[in-house]
Amino acid sequence: MRDAGIGRLLVASLHQGIADRLPDRLEFYENWLNPQGLRDGTIGLAALHAVLSFLRTEGDAYAQVTATAGDYAGGWAMSELSGFRQWALASLPAPFRRRIAFGIARDVIASAYTGSRIKVKVRQRAGMVEIKSSIFCGVRQPVPHPLCHFYASAVVSVLARAGMAATSEIVSCQATGSQCCHVRIDMTPPTEAA
Helix, strand or coil, X not given: CCCCCECHHHHHHHHHHHHHHCHHHHHHHCCCCCHHHHHHCCCCHHHHHHHHHHHHCCCCHHHHHHHHHHHHHHHHHHHCCCHHHHHHHHHCCHHHHHHHHHXXXXXHHHHHECCCEEEEEECCCEEEEEEECCCCCCCCCCXXXXXXXXXXXXXXXXXXXXXXXXXXXXXXXXXXXXXXXXXXXXXXXXXXXX
């Protein structure tokens, strides 16, 4: 990318999320996320901010697009794992696989925008992801709803592809006025949760 802090995986997954969820608006968004820029890696920070700003005006579609983008980012990251990591996720006991999967999810989030600071805490059947300086949540005025859907979806996507069912909940969001974003991950089997 032109700006070193923007990850190619973020831009590509966001483009695909728009194509899936807002196909009639794709041409509009390609003013910033154009195919040539995607191929050449020349999409800049200003273009990404413009896309996210316009997406926020799309109502519920914002959450759908960014969650879909997170799912793609997690899936694509898992498909590019080294042979050793694939072996570890298939062979090691559950506690080690959880830690490896959360490490991969952390890498996906960190590669989206290098200006973010990420902390991950993993427990037996839960995890907490903290993101400071989120690219999605940098707004001028606080908004009424969280904007961290990309992160929540990316973590769940990685865990699912590692064979661990999980759900996510956005606990706090920088865009709503919190100091940082917190995403809680629950890996309790559905029968135990009931």
